[in-house]
Amino acid sequence: MSLILFRDLYDDLRAHGEATYPNECCGILLGKTDTAAIRVTSLVRAGNTRTDSAHNRYNIAPEELIAAQRQARNSGLDIVGFYHSHPDHPAQWSTTDFAEAHWFGCSYVITAIAKGKAELTNSFLLSGTTEEDKRFESQSIVVE
Ligand SMILES: [Zn+2]
Numbered sequence: 001m002s003l004i005l006f007r008d009l010y011d012d013l014r015a016h017g018e019a020t021y022p023n024e025c026c027g028i029l030l031g032k033t034d035t036a037a038i039r040v041t042s043l044v045r046a047g048n049t050r051t052d053s054a055h056n057r058y059n060i061a062p063e064e065l066i067a068a069q070r071q072a073r074n075s076g077l078d079i080v081g082f083y084h085s086h087p088d089h090p091a092q093w094s095t096t097d098f099a100e101a102h103w104f105g106c107s108y109v110i111t112a113i114a115k116g117k118a119e120l121t122n123s124f125l126l127s128g129t130t131e132e133d134k135r136f137e138s139q140s141i142v143v144e
Contacts, residue, residue: 002140003081003107003123004039010143014111014118016045017085021116023054028068029081029107037142038080038107038125044068057096058084081107081123088114091122093136101126107139 005013016025026048031040046064050057060082072079082103086092091112093101101108104126111121123141128134 001125001137002037002142003109003125004037004142004144006040007143009040009043010121010141013043013083013109014121016083017087017111017113018116018118020048020085021113022087024048024050024056024058024085024087026058026060026082026084028060028065028079029083029109030068030072030075030077031080032077033080033105040080041077042075043083044071055087056089056094059100079103079106081109083109083111085111085113085118091120093124098134098136101134101136102131104129104134108136109141 027046028044029040030042046060048054049059049061069079091110106126107123109123112119123139124136125139127137
């Protein structure tokens with residue numbers, strides 16, 4: 001199961017992380033999932049509501065999530081993932097990222113931003129069916 005992104009969307013989610021540096025950015029991926037891949041067709045930039053610790057935490061406001069869900073439905077799409085940045089940290093999920101991930105079958109995309117510049121971008125598929133057996137699986141990102 002790979003994650004397929006158009007070049008402009010890939011560049012845009014990485015640029016978002018550079019723009020919010022040294023804080024984390026976050027956003028929502030809209031698209032379609034089939035048996036072989038998750039295809040992203042648009043991004044929704046979200047504001048980071050974690051003003052207490054915005055450099056290493058992110059949270060998407062519930063109203064932004066609901067608006068994104070409505071936008072997806074109106075376009076015949078689904079929420080297929082989420083993205084955020086790791087300022088001056090590797091593009092690997094943290095224990096907090098894992099604890100706060102609840103959308104099974106969705107991609108969690110993390111971009112490392114080093115000194116304001118986007119470096120590695122990784123994606124992790126949230127697999128499993130319950131909080132007890134959930135796990136992150138590395139997935140390849142295909143940029144078209
Ligand atoms: Zn994180």
